[in-house]
Amino acid sequence: MTAFAHVATYAQLPLRILRGSDCRLTADDGREYWDFYGGHAVCIAGHSRPEIRDALAAQADALAFYSNVLPLEIRDRAAERLTRFAGAGMEGVFFCNSGAEANENALKLAIQRTGRTRIAALTGGWHGRTLLALSATTDAKLTGPLSPLLCDCVRVTPNAMDELERIDDSVAAVLVEPILSIAGIVELSPEFLQGLRARCTAVGALLIYDEIQTGMGRLGRPFVAGAHGVRPDMLTSAKGLANGFPAGALLMSGEVAASVKLGDLGSTFGGGPLACAAMLATLEIIERERLCDRAAQIGTGCRERLCVGPVAEVLGRGCLIGLRIPTGAKPVQEALLRSGFITGTSADPTILRLMPPLTLPQAAIDELAAALTSLVRGAAPETAPRAAAVTRERL
Numbered sequence: 001m002t003a004f005a006h007v008a009t010y011a012q013l014p015l016r017i018l019r020g021s022d023c024r025l026t027a028d029d030g031r032e033y034w035d036f037y038g039g040h041a042v043c044i045a046g047h048s049r050p051e052i053r054d055a056l057a058a059q060a061d062a063l064a065f066y067s068n069v070l071p072l073e074i075r076d077r078a079a080e081r082l083t084r085f086a087g088a089g090m091e092g093v094f095f096c097n098s099g100a101e102a103n104e105n106a107l108k109l110a111i112q113r114t115g116r117t118r119i120a121a122l123t124g125g126w127h128g129r130t131l132l133a134l135s136a137t138t139d140a141k142l143t144g145p146l147s148p149l150l151c152d153c154v155r156v157t158p159n160a161m162d163e164l165e166r167i168d169d170s171v172a173a174v175l176v177e178p179i180l181s182i183a184g185i186v187e188l189s190p191e192f193l194q195g196l197r198a199r200c201t202a203v204g205a206l207l208i209y210d211e212i213q214t215g216m217g218r219l220g221r222p223f224v225a226g227a228h229g230v231r232p233d234m235l236t237s238a239k240g241l242a243n244g245f246p247a248g249a250l251l252m253s254g255e256v257a258a259s260v261k262l263g264d265l266g267s268t269f270g271g272g273p274l275a276c277a278a279m280l281a282t283l284e285i286i287e288r289e290r291l292c293d294r295a296a297q298i299g300t301g302c303r304e305r306l307c308v309g310p311v312a313e314v315l316g317r318g319c320l321i322g323l324r325i326p327t328g329a330k331p332v333q334e335a336l337l338r339s340g341f342i343t344g345t346s347a348d349p350t351i352l353r354l355m356p357p358l359t360l361p362q363a364a365i366d367e368l369a370a371a372l373t374s375l376v377r378g379a380a381p382e383t384a385p386r387a388a389a390v391t392r393e394r395l
């Protein structure tokens with residue numbers, strides 16, 4: 001095998017994971033880790049859930065794939081259950097395969113509907129790598145030479161009420177993460193979200209919530225849509241939507257759904273039966289195990305316990321938490337990894353991000369608190385425990 005088989009486009013953590021079970025991961029050297037990264041904010045219901053495996057196996061036996069050229073009962077059920085779960089006036093759904101694709105289609109629909117070609121987004125927002133999604137993203141490293149291909153995007157500073165008037169009647173849509181995650185867990189005030197809603201309505205722009213990280217129960221409710229009396233016109237979901245099986249969704253109000261015409265949107269794989277089976281199983285677990293409530297409790301636990309050691313402040317809510325570490329997040333991430341905790345960084349070098357499954361036990365938070373405390377004492381030993389019987393041969 002050449003060094004190029006899987007091209008080096010990701011900065012990877014120095015460990016190889018063989019197995020996951022709920023919030024625990026086991027590496028090929030037998031070490032075990034608490035997963036505070038959730039497989040990149042994806043594994044909402046924990047790793048390797050048997051219910052999801054069984055749903056996938058049953059669907060693969062029955063019909064592994066057919067495109068949208070045929071109606072499928074499981075696709076209709078997934079659409080109905082997802083819109084019911086979301087509430088907030090979401091009545092229609094278009095299925096796709098990823099977060100960027102969901103945002104791309106949301107912006108495309110807004111441009112088609114309004115006939116306007118400018119969009120608006122928040123400074124620091126991160127929405128994906130396709131061209132419209134990238135136009136709304138603040139990341140000079142990604143936009144670079146693609147800049148001439150991107151659409152015109154009006155930038156508004158998060159929580160700056162006096163900048164809302166930049167959104168005028170040339171803007172088709174405003175795309176916002178209700179908590180800016182990659183930017184470093186930047187929360188938006190209810191007043192700002194209400195102001196955005198009012199401004200969009202006044203100028204005829206569509207309000208789109210990017211809930212690819214904030215949705216599927218992560219913040220203690222199904223989606224942020226509907227909170228503070230604010231209903232967006234569309235919302236996008238991916239990541240946790242099918243607990244790791246690739247799936248994306250664009251949810252829309254009845255009014256937007258009614259304006260979609262044959263051929264406006266399309267995808268070969270979107271809404272495939274395996275994705276729908278995984279989505280239904282994920283929603284079933286979230287509702288049966290009351291994971292929205294558990295996410296809220298986890299957020300409270302993090303706020304109560306984690307302002308220790310090098311941490312100056314705990315930001316965020318539910319299972320989307322930022323630890324502010326004025327001395328720098330990266331060395332703390334590395335030390336925690338050696339101690340058996342997988343965590344994430346962000347665009348803000350002082351913010352360490354936690355995006356664990358919504359099933360995280362209090363014991364994991366307590367152990368993380370102890371590890372953070374020991375960092376300041378200069379301890380931080382290599383304490384990731386070894387599982388008794390894990391060997392390379394299992395592969």
Ligand SMILES: Cc1ncc(COP(=O)(O)O)c(C=O)c1O
Pocket residue numbers: 098099100101103126127128129177181182210212213238239
């Ligand atoms: C808020 C947000 N939007 C969109 C995306 C893009 O999703 P995907 O990588 O599935 O295309 C991401 C991915 O990290 C994200 O965090």
